[in-house]
Amino acid sequence: MLAHVDLQDWVGRTQTLTAQISSKDAAAIAATLGGSAPRAGDPLPGLWHWCADLPTVPMSDLGTDGHPELGGFLPPVRLPRRMWAGGALKFMAPMVVGQDFERTSIIKSVTQKSGSTGDMVFVTVHHTVFQNDVQIMEETQDIVYLAMPTEFRAPKKIPPMAAPDITADVAVSTPLLFRYSAITFNAHRIHYDLPYAQQVEKYPGLVVHGPLQAMKLMMLATGARGRMPDHFKFRGIHPMFHTDDFQAQGTWADDQTLNLCTAVLGSHQGMTAQAVWED
Numbered sequence: 001m002l003a004h005v006d007l008q009d010w011v012g013r014t015q016t017l018t019a020q021i022s023s024k025d026a027a028a029i030a031a032t033l034g035g036s037a038p039r040a041g042d043p044l045p046g047l048w049h050w051c052a053d054l055p056t057v058p059m060s061d062l063g064t065d066g067h068p069e070l071g072g073f074l075p076p077v078r079l080p081r082r083m084w085a086g087g088a089l090k091f092m093a094p095m096v097v098g099q100d101f102e103r104t105s106i107i108k109s110v111t112q113k114s115g116s117t118g119d120m121v122f123v124t125v126h127h128t129v130f131q132n133d134v135q136i137m138e139e140t141q142d143i144v145y146l147a148m149p150t151e152f153r154a155p156k157k158i159p160p161m162a163a164p165d166i167t168a169d170v171a172v173s174t175p176l177l178f179r180y181s182a183i184t185f186n187a188h189r190i191h192y193d194l195p196y197a198q199q200v201e202k203y204p205g206l207v208v209h210g211p212l213q214a215m216k217l218m219m220l221a222t223g224a225r226g227r228m229p230d231h232f233k234f235r236g237i238h239p240m241f242h243t244d245d246f247q248a249q250g251t252w253a254d255d256q257t258l259n260l261c262t263a264v265l266g267s268h269q270g271m272t273a274q275a276v277w278e279d
Helices: 021-035 176-184 194-199 210-225
Strands: 014-019 081-091 101-115 118-131 134-146 166-170 231-236 246-254 257-264 267-276
Touching: 021 176, 021 210, 081 210, 166 210, 176 210, 210 231, 210 246, 210 257, 210 267
Parallel strands: none
Antiparallel strands: 014 101, 081 134, 081 231, 101 118, 118 134, 166 246, 231 267, 246 257, 257 267
């Protein structure tokens, strides 16, 4: 931790940015994830807004891990391993391709904890998104910062769903991870630099992006009901690697609720999620 910095000073900080997903952006996302690309004026598929409003910081402002240095909007946490642990979204209306949207972000909390793995800091960021002066989305993101481990210690494995109602197979490859890093302008080296991932962060392989898994689960959910859910939440529970082809799985809890996960068949889940429709 920074002895001379009170991380609580960052609670309440806000940031407002304007961006859009162009039809060219949408074509690149579709080429990466699959499916047809929406055109200007069409509704944007769920979670594709993550490929807009990107942290276009200069190379000189990147840390050794490839992420932007902290200390601006996000607090300067001196724990080198960082990850997007999960989040929750409420959709009021679809985003429209080719039109500007405005996102206002506020840091809701900064929580410091100590556990068996050492010090941890959890940062919760809340976003509100408007397009054409109408609120279309609320989103909460949970970011966790950890000490760098001396060896890889896998979390407890949770088995895949025994008999999912719907599934979709996902072939994982280094080109997929590269393309996803490109469309999200994410230079975090754990996704493309195998020596760094193994030698510095002690992962056994390149890490599959959590948001990539969430977007695959959103695609499965949208296809199941023919439209985006009104609510979607997700949480990473076990890292996935470039050697892990996985399956997106879904089981209906009731007519309006679909429980989801990504899973390496015969082994473990990587992410859990839930999609809810209000009608």
